[in-house]
Amino acid sequence: MTVSWSEPGIPDVTAFLGDAAASPLWIWDTRTGHLQQAWHGDHFSSYVCGITPYDATHLGHARTYLTFDLMHRLARAAGLSVHYTQNVTDVDDPLLDRAARTGRPWQQLAGEQTELFRQDMAYLGAIPPTTYQSVTEHLVPIARQVARLLTSGYAYLLPVGRDAADVYLDSGKAALSSEVWDALDLVPDSRAEARAEFAEHGGDPERPGKRHPLDALLWRGRREGEPWWRCDGLPDGRPGWHIECAVIAHDAHALPYDVQGGGADLAFPHHAYSSAHAVALYQHPIARVFSHVGLVSLNGAKMSKSLGNLVFVRSWRDRGIDPSAVRLAIFSHHYREAWEWKDGMLTAAAQRLLQWRRAAQRGGGSSRGSAIGRAYAIRFRDELHRDLNTAAAWAIADEWSREDDPGQGFPEVVDALTGVHI
Numbered sequence: 420m421t422v423s424w425s426e427p428g429i430p431d432v433t434a435f436l437g438d439a440a441a442s443p444l445w446i447w448d449t450r451t452g453h454l455q456q457a458w459h460g461d462h463f464s465s466y467v468c469g470i471t472p473y474d475a476t477h478l479g480h481a482r483t484y485l486t487f488d489l490m491h492r493l494a495r496a497a498g499l500s501v502h503y504t505q506n507v508t509d510v511d512d513p514l515l516d517r518a519a520r521t522g523r524p525w526q527q528l529a530g531e532q533t534e535l536f537r538q539d540m541a542y543l544g545a546i547p548p549t550t551y552q553s554v555t556e557h558l559v560p561i562a563r564q565v566a567r568l569l570t571s572g573y574a575y576l577l578p579v580g581r582d583a584a585d586v587y588l589d590s591g592k593a594a595l596s597s598e599v600w601d602a603l604d605l606v607p608d609s610r611a612e613a614r615a616e617f618a619e620h621g622g623d624p625e626r627p628g629k630r631h632p633l634d635a636l637l638w639r640g641r642r643e644g645e646p647w648w649r650c651d652g653l654p655d656g657r658p659g660w661h662i663e664c665a666v667i668a669h670d671a672h673a674l675p676y677d678v679q680g681g682g683a684d685l686a687f688p689h690h691a692y693s694s695a696h697a698v699a700l701y702q703h704p705i706a707r708v709f710s711h712v713g714l715v716s717l718n719g720a721k722m723s724k725s726l727g728n729l730v731f732v733r734s735w736r737d738r739g740i741d742p743s744a745v746r747l748a749i750f751s752h753h754y755r756e757a758w759e760w761k762d763g764m765l766t767a768a769a770q771r772l773l774q775w776r777r778a779a780q781r782g783g784g785s786s787r788g789s790a791i792g793r794a795y796a797i798r799f800r801d802e803l804h805r806d807l808n809t810a811a812a813w814a815i816a817d818e819w820s821r822e823d824d825p826g827q828g829f830p831e832v833v834d835a836l837t838g839v840h841i
């Protein structure tokens with residue numbers, strides 16, 4: 420298993436908050452279009468798709484991983500055990516393209532970028548994954564599952580030239596099709612729209628020889644200048660993107676997880692296909708609830724690699740920006756909302772934080788003590804339990820900060836639940 424990063428210090432507020440069962444965490448499920456309870460019982464499991472390490476760690480990444488960090492913090496504060504799995508897609512087309520364009524070995528680029536991501540996550544105070552697994556480390560188990568799909572007739576070979584072949588999932592296979600298309604319920608409604616989105620996100624609906632346009636690549640056969648591995652029962656090659664998450668998820672924790680998460684652009688095809696693969700292999704989708712974080716634009720333009728307008732966590736770290744101000748700024752908007760990052764947001768967040776910190780210094784002097792702090796804390800927690808309503812939670816913290824006597828205990832709850840140190 421890849422080394423993750425250090426655990427942040429988190430105050431234990433479980434006893435202070437009391438019985439969390441009275442306040443379940445509700446999360447919007449993209450697949451069903453309804454709010455669902457994030458957990459049942461005393462355990463919470465999540466699979467959050469990790470980075471492809473070539474452009475770590477930009478604002479969109481930070482927003483995504485901090486959003487799921489909120490869920491993990493809420494689960495812990497409710498007294499639950501948490502298993503959190505994250506992968507690293509350390510061999511894939513965008514990484515190989517970037518390595519080739521910059522004339523560097525892809526392994527070196529992946530290693531450096533993964534290390535940068537770890538440092539950025541530690542700076543942001545994100546709880547590290549329980550299982551942090553890269554594709555190259557898990558290559559043999561992934562290959563074994565692709566071979567199993569071939570043997571069982573759920574996958575087929577598509578030749579590439581004379582001595583190589585790709586492997587595709589046969590999504591139209593009779594025994595599979597209903598479950599696969601159910602898992603693909605994360606797909607845009609019409610098949611034509613699905614084809615267009617599939618093509619936009621690395622799919623190849625028009626490729627000649629495929630049995631169905633939406634069949635997804637499981638294993639990419641050996642190509643000139645690309646890395647490949649020799650594994651039993653398969654042509655030389657490397658894993659596709661969706662199968663990696665299906666196998667890593669399954670091998671780290673029982674399926675289905677409570678939640679699978681990622682940026683909104685992962686809902687289709689990636690999450691749909693990963694679950695379709697998991698259903699084909701293990702008879703379960705990856706998760707019960709599929710949760711997606713909205714995209715952030717910058718000063719009026721969509722933030723993208725091609726436009727070169729990414730905001731990097733590293734730049735905040737280098738400038739000595741307080742990570743609590745970063746969290747405060749990012750969580751000023753609901754996680755599902757698409758919004759625009761503006762340069763002044765960190766300054767505004769730092770001022771708000773200062774107001775909260777001044778209130779914390781006034782707190783603790785009165786006999787009302789923890790009662791008033793607890794009352795605010797419960798309201799604050801309950802807003803977060805309503806589909807992570809951070810903007811409303813921040814408004815409660817503002818209200819608390821205007822109290823003549825802000826009492827005790829509230830700052831620790833804000834820290835434990837949201838990672839903002841007051």
Ligand SMILES: [Zn+2]
Nearest residue numbers: 468469664693
């Ligand atoms: Zn994934």
